[in-house]
Amino acid sequence: AQTVTQSQPEMSVQEAETVTLSCTYDTSESDYYLFWYKQPPSRQMILVIRQEAYKQQNATENRFSVNFQKAAKSFSLKISDSQLGDAAMYFCAYKGYVAKIIFGKGTRLHILP
Amino acid sequence: DGGITQSPKYLFRKEGQNVTLSCEQNLNHDAMYWYRQDPGQGLRLIYYSQIVNDFQKGDIAEGYSVSREKKESFPLTVTSAQKNPTAFYLCASSSDGTNEKLFFGSGTQLSVL
Numbered sequence: 001a002q003t004v005t006q007s008q009p010e011m012s013v014q015e016a017e018t019v020t021l022s023c024t025y026d027t028s029e030s031d032y033y034l035f036w037y038k039q040p041p042s043r044q045m046i047l048v049i050r051q052e053a054y055k056q057q058n059a060t061e062n063r064f065s066v067n068f069q070k071a072a073k074s075f076s077l078k079i080s081d082s083q084l085g086d087a088a089m090y091f092c093a094y095k096g097y098v099a100k101i102i103f104g105k106g107t108r109l110h111i112l113p
Numbered sequence: 114d115g116g117i118t119q120s121p122k123y124l125f126r127k128e129g130q131n132v133t134l135s136c137e138q139n140l141n142h143d144a145m146y147w148y149r150q151d152p153g154q155g156l157r158l159i160y161y162s163q164i165v166n167d168f169q170k171g172d173i174a175e176g177y178s179v180s181r182e183k184k185e186s187f188p189l190t191v192t193s194a195q196k197n198p199t200a201f202y203l204c205a206s207s208s209d210g211t212n213e214k215l216f217f218g219s220g221t222q223l224s225v226l
Contacts (some may be wrong), residue, residue, distance in 0.1 A: 009153075035214060045215070045217035077187065099161055101158070101215060102203075103156040104155055105154060
């Protein structure tokens with residue numbers, strides 16, 4: 001069975017600095033999708049970024065980018081120029097051949113003014 | 114506007130009572146999901162459905178039941194067999210059940226009286 005592990009329960013970063021959140025996963029599938037979701041205090045889940053495993057190029061969305069290492073089964077999220085609005089829980093998620101989508105336990109990100 | 118509607122926002126359950134959480138989507142999505150979130154925890158999959166009249170157990174299905182009689186609707190019943198039902202419940206959908214991102218509802222907070 002697939003698993004998703006986020007080893008950093010909490011992190012802090014100074015406003016305007018860069019922070020990287022870690023995610024590793026375990027799978028025997030060759031084609032899959034990886035996601036980072038953000039959950040602010042409102043608890044509404046928001047998609048941050050998505051990566052298809054067959055694409056070698058790392059996905060980017062404005063200040064958010066990923067470092068996807070397929071062989072190492074690693075999928076980290078880099079947030080550049082951190083802003084106060086980035087404070088949230090961040091979840092890494094995996095979707096394989098079937099519709100089932102599994103999530104890691106999350107990393108709580110604090111932004112220090 | 115297209116989206117996912119969960120109701121009610123807050124729900125209270127008495128001992129021995131079954132309660133049903135509503136989830137409706139007008140996005141014409143095939144796949145729908147139910148997740149449970151405990152404080153400080155990630156999202157755990159309860160049930161998912163790829164098409165009408167079909168659904169699959171997730172990782173924590175015991176004490177829960179679902180139905181998928183219409184494409185738009187995927188209600189979740191928390192039965193009296195679920196001994197620790199207090200949690201935040203999130204419903205989600207995706208367009209083809211294989212490679213698309215999840216769209217989430219705003220959640221239902223269930224508490225035990």
